[in-house]
Amino acid sequence: MEIVIIGNGPGGVELAKELSGEHEVLIFEREEVPFYSKPMLSHYIAGLIEKEKLFIYPLDWYERKGINLKLGEEAKLIDRVRKVLVTDKGEYPYDILVIATGARAREPTVDGKEHLLTLRSIEDAEGIKALLEEHGEAVIIGGGFIGLELAGNLAKAGYGVKLIHRRDTFLGLDEELSSLIREKLEESGVEFHLGAELLKADENGLLTTRGYIEGKVKICAIGITPNVEIARRSGIHTGRGILIDDHFRTSAKDVYAIGDCAEYSGIICGTAKAAAGHAKVLANLLRGKEDRYPFELRSSVFKFGDLPIAIIGKTRGEGEWLDEHTKAFFQDGKLVGAVVIGDIRKAFSIEKELKKELYGA
Numbered sequence: 025m026e027i028v029i030i031g032n033g034p035g036g037v038e039l040a041k042e043l044s045g046e047h048e049v050l051i052f053e054r055e056e057v058p059f060y061s062k063p064m065l066s067h068y069i070a071g072l073i074e075k076e077k078l079f080i081y082p083l084d085w086y087e088r089k090g091i092n093l094k095l096g097e098e099a100k101l102i103d104r105v106r107k108v109l110v111t112d113k114g115e116y117p118y119d120i121l122v123i124a125t126g127a128r129a130r131e132p133t134v135d136g137k138e139h140l141l142t143l144r145s146i147e148d149a150e151g152i153k154a155l156l157e158e159h160g161e162a163v164i165i166g167g168g169f170i171g172l173e174l175a176g177n178l179a180k181a182g183y184g185v186k187l188i189h190r191r192d193t194f195l196g197l198d199e200e201l202s203s204l205i206r207e208k209l210e211e212s213g214v215e216f217h218l219g220a221e222l223l224k225a226d227e228n229g230l231l232t233t234r235g236y237i238e239g240k241v242k243i244c245a246i247g248i249t250p251n252v253e254i255a256r257r258s259g260i261h262t263g264r265g266i267l268i269d270d271h272f273r274t275s276a277k278d279v280y281a282i283g284d285c286a287e288y289s290g291i292i293c294g295t296a297k298a299a300a301g302h303a304k305v306l307a308n309l310l311r312g313k314e315d316r317y318p319f320e321l322r323s324s325v326f327k328f329g330d331l332p333i334a335i336i337g338k339t340r341g342e343g344e345w346l347d348e349h350t351k352a353f354f355q356d357g358k359l360v361g362a363v364v365i366g367d368i369r370k371a372f373s374i375e376k377e378l379k380k381e382l383y384g385a
């Protein structure tokens with residue numbers, strides 16, 4: 025079969041890796057570089073790793089795997105009737121088409137937004153790194169995982185870092201866990217401005233509901249916008265993301281969507297771990313095997329400077345510390361979620377237990 029994949033992020037590349045021995049696999053990627061790690065971009069910006077370390081799969085890896093990678097080629101339209109993908113350079117027939125176009129950083133809408141940077145690609149990282157090295161400090165807007173990762177790594181590298189966040193808590197966690205994250209990052213030098221809504225940006229800083237915060241380098245990390253345009257243009261149903269069922273099927277026959285661009289029952293997963301997980305399950309489904317992705321079970325792993333954290337399942341309500349690293353959450357006496365912080369070795373077994381609880385496997 026001819027499997028055509030749009031997007032060379034963790035979703036696309038993991039799927040290609042799974043299926044390349046069994047089928048012809050062709051990936052289209054509009055960027056000019058082979059696969060790189062987005063979670064490592066803030067390490068690179070901070071100067072904690074060399075650029076080469078970002079590239080997990082170099083070009084010869086694709087060759088060895090027999091994956092045909094077309095870099096610098098943008099997919100434009102899916103001709104569902106002829107089963108052909110139209111790019112800016114040509115037309116390619118497919119048996120199975122997988123949209124793994126990911127997402128972009130959500131754009132701020134405030135006045136002066138042209139003074140704000142965002143981080144998604146290696147190119148964005150290069151721009152931020154150059155400015156940071158010139159100014160020595162940064163202001164980060166957004167206390168999501170990208171903002172916290174960036175803050176942690178920049179502070180670890182000795183840069184001055186201010187973090188502005190509209191809430192007092194992070195990542196949907198309770199006050200206690202949010203305080204733990206904050207204290208750990210404060211120890212490494214991050215200055216927090218919590219409960220501060222961004223109103224306006226200018227060349228020298230930001231006006232927030234908690235006053236004016238100075239800073240020449242301002243990075244906005246306030247979420248993602250799924251890349252759904254090609255699906256929309258091709259008449260495939262979309263909401264915030266490309267709408268899929270639990271088999272990753274879109275509204276078009278033989279067209280699937282995985283990763284950050286896909287929306288299942290209102291859920292956009294938004295992590296590399298999930299995108300790679302989608303790819304593995306879709307590969308099994310295409311092989312005709314039974315499999316399912318646990319969309320209802322949030323499971324993410326991040327590292328904020330030197331602080332690793334795993335967030336699994338539901339983490340609201342009364343929690344209970346099982347040991348100094350693990351706060352577990354229960355409903356009707358049953359484990360429904362946990363946060364593992366500092367030493368995250370336990371996270372894997374907890375995730376397994378929760379999966380068993382939810383899906384019986």
Ligand SMILES: Cc1cc2nc3c(=O)[nH]c(=O)nc-3n(C[C@H](O)[C@H](O)[C@H](O)COP(=O)(O)OP(=O)(O)OC[C@H]3O[C@@H](n4cnc5c(N)ncnc54)[C@H](O)[C@@H]3O)c2cc1C
Nearest residue numbers: 031033034035054062063099125126283284294295296297
């Ligand atoms: C700074 C940063 C830190 C992160 N840290 C973590 C972390 O610690 N843990 C974690 O789990 N996740 C993390 N993430 C999130 C993670 O990187 C994403 O969830 C993941 O990359 C999504 O994978 P994807 O394959 O769906 O999409 P993407 O990685 O976005 O890849 C999609 C690819 O498709 C290409 N593309 C789009 N449209 C077209 C088109 N029309 N034609 C051709 N190519 C196209 C894009 O150029 C892109 O390369 C981080 C993200 C960022 C930006």
